[in-house]
Amino acid sequence: MAVSLHFHLWSGRRLYGSATAHSLQFRRRKIVNIILIGAQGSGKGTQAERLAHKLGIPHVASGDLFRKAIADKTELGVQAKEYLDRGELVPDDITVAMILKRLSAPDCARGVLLDGFPRTIVQAQALDRGLASAARSVDCAVYLQVPRDVLVERLSGRYICRAHQHPYNIRTNPPKVPGVCDIDGSELYQREDDRGEMIQRRLDIFFGETIHLLDYYQQQGKLIEIDGNRSIEAVHQQLYSAIMERVGEKERE
Numbered sequence: 001m002a003v004s005l006h007f008h009l010w011s012g013r014r015l016y017g018s019a020t021a022h023s024l025q026f027r028r029r030k031i032v033n034i035i036l037i038g039a040q041g042s043g044k045g046t047q048a049e050r051l052a053h054k055l056g057i058p059h060v061a062s063g064d065l066f067r068k069a070i071a072d073k074t075e076l077g078v079q080a081k082e083y084l085d086r087g088e089l090v091p092d093d094i095t096v097a098m099i100l101k102r103l104s105a106p107d108c109a110r111g112v113l114l115d116g117f118p119r120t121i122v123q124a125q126a127l128d129r130g131l132a133s134a135a136r137s138v139d140c141a142v143y144l145q146v147p148r149d150v151l152v153e154r155l156s157g158r159y160i161c162r163a164h165q166h167p168y169n170i171r172t173n174p175p176k177v178p179g180v181c182d183i184d185g186s187e188l189y190q191r192e193d194d195r196g197e198m199i200q201r202r203l204d205i206f207f208g209e210t211i212h213l214l215d216y217y218q219q220q221g222k223l224i225e226i227d228g229n230r231s232i233e234a235v236h237q238q239l240y241s242a243i244m245e246r247v248g249e250k251e252r253e
């Protein structure tokens, strides 16, 4: 698959141009491209939200992009819906094209936190090629390790806000008002694929296929493994310091 990625460098220059008026600090900030790898219910979305905010880079979640495309009834949404309904992976070519298009948007010029992508070696290789075409690369791939029985427990209690996909768990991370998002007040709902045998099917895909990404990034010296079976805050602290150590940057203000 010949994939090329054309970041909007002119907008990057314009961004640099406008940033030179502020301070050289902006220039010193490295572009940070981070991948979060984890099974369903591992806390990828919860941790990604916090981390992206702290690092000042966009949180790009492949599942959210698919769900929005389905809700908007776009051509991508029509293509992807049957796979999501079956809890299967959307074909690599469709997924890669969607993500590389999203990464070429100006807001990703300073880096990106990828959640749920890549999930296959083909996707990982396409991402590496796409980033390389813009003289960028993955800085680190973080694996959130959580035992399978804990994942099933978490997924059965997962609720998500209708407006912005803020994740909750009725047992471990409940909203202040049942059924209502603390942040934007929208209704919380349980995803179709967080029910019954769909949970097991998606976990089988993760532990049968996506798990091979760990070797892929380990061989590149980019893998960070984090114990995800602790409190949200404890995981966040370990995750953030591990990434800062790897990227060698001070926390953005």
Ligand SMILES: Nc1ncnc2c1ncn2[C@@H]1O[C@H](COP(=O)(O)OP(=O)(O)O)[C@@H](O)[C@H]1O
Binding pocket: 039, 040, 041, 062, 063, 064, 066, 083, 084, 087, 088, 089, 090, 091, 095, 115, 116, 117, 118, 119, 120, 123, 193, 202
């Ligand atoms: N990188 C990907 N490749 C293929 N399909 C994907 C990818 N990311 C998400 N999907 C599809 O979107 C669905 C929802 O993804 P997501 O919201 O990340 O939930 P989960 O982490 O529980 O799988 C997946 O079950 C799959 O059908």
